Amino acid sequence: MVSIHTDVGSVSLASPLIIASGTCNFGRELSEYISFDRIGGICSKGLTLAPRAGNEGCRVAETPSGMLNSVGLQNPGVDYFIANDLAFMASLNTRVIVNVAGHCADDYIEMASRLNQHTDQIDAIELNLSCPNVKEGCMIIGSSPSQIRELVSNVRSVTSVPLWVKLTPNVTSIAQTALAAQEGGADAVVAINTLLGMAIDIRTRRPVLRNNTGGLSGPAIKPVALRMVNECYRVLDIPVIGCGGISNETDVLEFMIAGASAVEIGTSVLIHPTIPLQIAGNLEEYAEKNRIELSDIVGTLELWG
């Protein structure tokens, strides 16, 4: 029988479609638009140790086939999340991925330890080493293979929950950062987070975003994401989760062929909250029509010699 079920290492998903971090908060609003039984998983908004108010002023700018955001990790902090949001996410009948971001390595370790008290409600922890919108930590660690390796292995030692490492595309070689994550003990890598970009208002001669720069997401970045997913897939033994500009079932198939065991969908969910279900339906149709298990196409890309 055909199916759209996939696995990311030990985590089995109803479909390859995961809602990306920061694009559904903690799932409450989205749950008013879709049911989650055919959704592979849902990532929490990026959490920090202490609550964060996020960045001031304008946080969004539209760009050709894309958007820049500079939310800056507004979130209630990991403890509040555990007390108030985790149970709701766990009730959604899908895999729960908790996305965490730190100012420094210790933050990640501390958050992972606290989350480790709730392994029954958490299917994976996603280490966000790639948020471009906070001045400290995160992307700086995320562009250094040695820091990634050390961080991941330290976090690994405090939790039994599968660890996914979310990589930044703003590096010379994502294969190297991905390998470092694997060496540190990651169970999977997620590629990619947003590309660092800027928008300018010519009337005020100021950046549109109060944070000056922001993260570029949406269809515009898909070709870069697809290339990076394939680069990761070719060097890694652990699964790759694709992300970046996915907005329909063809995009999902492209990422899976390039090597993604599953995909995360961000901007497209923001714009069309029901799209994950539509895509799930279309993927089922595709699997049916082509009489395949969707997971069989992972990494089937045949490069030209």
Next chain:
Amino acid sequence: MVSIHTDVGSVSLASPLIIASGTCNFGRELSEYISFDRIGGICSKGLTLAPRAGNEGCRVAETPSGMLNSVGLQNPGVDYFIANDLAFMASLNTRVIVNVAGHCADDYIEMASRLNQHTDQIDAIELNLSCPNVKEGCMIIGSSPSQIRELVSNVRSVTSVPLWVKLTPNVTSIAQTALAAQEGGADAVVAINTLLGMAIDIRTRRPVLRNNTGGLSGPAIKPVALRMVNECYRVLDIPVIGCGGISNETDVLEFMIAGASAVEIGTSVLIHPTIPLQIAGNLEEYAEKNRIELSDIVGTLELWG
């Protein structure tokens, strides 16, 4: 009086609009659509020491608000160019920028020496350290600050022509590669060349491009280019030339405000060969209306504190 004249170091331009390398070949075809007197300059197709046939098979894929190309530096070689194309370019009544790309450092030095025999016809040499479509050289040198520094200073020693260094965006820190170019003796940097990307055909499960990957250009990359131009501007003393996704006068103004002394227009010229003239007209109107010298807005971006 208002004007749209600009300078890039010692090179004075009728307008900030330069036709980017690889998007007008050697200007013959474009000269049937526009006259060049209000165009700042024209960059030759990327030249190599020996002629190159370029890549096999499909070389272009459309992407959301962008395109991938993998031409792979098809060109007749620098000597043929000097004998057959340079005079034509020099006759166009605009600045002539010769774009060169090498397999290794020596290639660049050799080409620069040969071009140095024609200083009367060449206003600048653009060192393409960023072509993503050839397997050897180029982008590898272009992602290493130390190799850039050495290469530029070696080329500097064999030619008196202004040297522009065209940077790749596929690096962790473009500020560092830009600084290296300046330290090597570059007269200006050009930011950015294309982002490395991939497109996949789900029916064949093959990359659309026979070269597997290609360079992403067009409006999709504008936010990344704008951010990088500003990063370069903030660390450099030499001028920055902006490039990436420019398709109208607002885009030009954004790049100039971000710090570009001039801009290069690529994909947009491909699609609308008359667009440089339209933009020139609109910039004149803007300068008129705002009673400014266009060059006065270079780097006027006020970042948020």
Next chain:
Amino acid sequence: MKDEYSARLISNRKLNEESSILTFFCPDIAVAAKPGQFVNISCSNLLKRPFGICSADPESGLFSIGVREVGEGTREIREFLPDRRVDVLGPLGNTFPIDDADRLIFVGGGTGVYPLFFALSQAVKRSIPAISVCGFRCVGDTCMIDEFRNCSDRFLVSTDNGDMGIHGNVLDALSGISDSELNQSTIITVGPEIMMKNVAEWAFDRGLPCFVSLERRMACGIGMCLVCTCKIKKVGSDDQFENKRCCADGPVFDAREVLW
């Protein structure tokens, strides 16, 4: 479950050089819509565009929005032809607290008049006395004048250049309202931020409750992405503010809670 609707455009009527009223057929939205809420409308650009709901009729299944052209998206939307199907999310956001009011004063500027007109219609239905004050730049800029005049117990209009109604802004117009008319009134104001701020201060000085509808650049419009934040007073605090979502916690806020 909520859904993303494919609404059919029924009519697209030009009000003046810059503005148009678009009426859509979409029973789900027409039935659920309440004054103060907005819809998020697809165009060719990636992000949807938010517009306050100007009218909604559960019987006919129609709702309308007023659109002023300020950029690419609104230019395209004003050119939509009848019968076109448009993706719409809505109704979104919270509502004006009309039903609790004894008397209402609506103060609108610019595109603020559209959502206010929906509120006014509701007040009329509920037989709540209502005064309306609308400010425009000039006579060529006015819209919905007749509608407001017909529905309001009293209607004042001001123009910046004086070529229609009171010469000045809405505050100048408000000064023409007597204390007895103000008594027990709730102020609801929608328009440019500086106008709302001034009206809020004016209301504060007179001890009148005042509600405003904020505008922020939005992406999702439904509370998921946190790009549309406004600084709002923390519950139980006088000087501490927190980031609230304009789309989901607003767009209507008690003016006293807003950090302008």
Next chain:
Amino acid sequence: MKDEYSARLISNRKLNEESSILTFFCPDIAVAAKPGQFVNISCSNLLKRPFGICSADPESGLFSIGVREVGEGTREIREFLPDRRVDVLGPLGNTFPIDDADRLIFVGGGTGVYPLFFALSQAVKRSIPAISVCGFRCVGDTCMIDEFRNCSDRFLVSTDNGDMGIHGNVLDALSGISDSELNQSTIITVGPEIMMKNVAEWAFDRGLPCFVSLERRMACGIGMCLVCTCKIKKVGSDDQFENKRCCADGPVFDAREVLW
């Protein structure tokens, strides 16, 4: 100077489920166009779409193209409404060497019939005898049948499933042409690459000159970007090939020079 034209769409006529003929008013193009040339047409996507010119009339200023729906761009173009203004570059590329021919045999498949029809019309004007052979998948796929029949001295049609004309492909149809008819003929073929290749071999075996029109993914369409290359025999060489631009050096090539 050449220019990018804003052509007005005059009519958009459906030929079958997948294909339509679009007629534009654009005197500059209508006057200059020659058979074999193409135009590059704007749609919402970034890159223009190339289409062979199907007819051009200098008097009326009209030219037409046939469009088969295969993806996003062609879907949108088939929905263009009359009166719409469309950005067009053209006429582009080289031409079929019709005027030098004593007799012509046109062999078309799929969308190849459109540019061939322009060539046929020209042959008629020049009073050059012309046989036309068109191949389709099935009867529902056919287009321009009547036009070809009316203008050709002889017209043969084949369908893959045999539900119209000769059961088989264009080669099967070609076998019905007598040697005397072939004598002195120049073959011009446009269609799927495999078909053109087979026709070229067929012509080669009979010592007949054969010209083909190649299709490549294009960006500029005017020779600047080098993305549309074809492998073409180097002048003066028998086994060395070089990259030529389909858009500017072609799309028409002598079949003997093409590396398939």
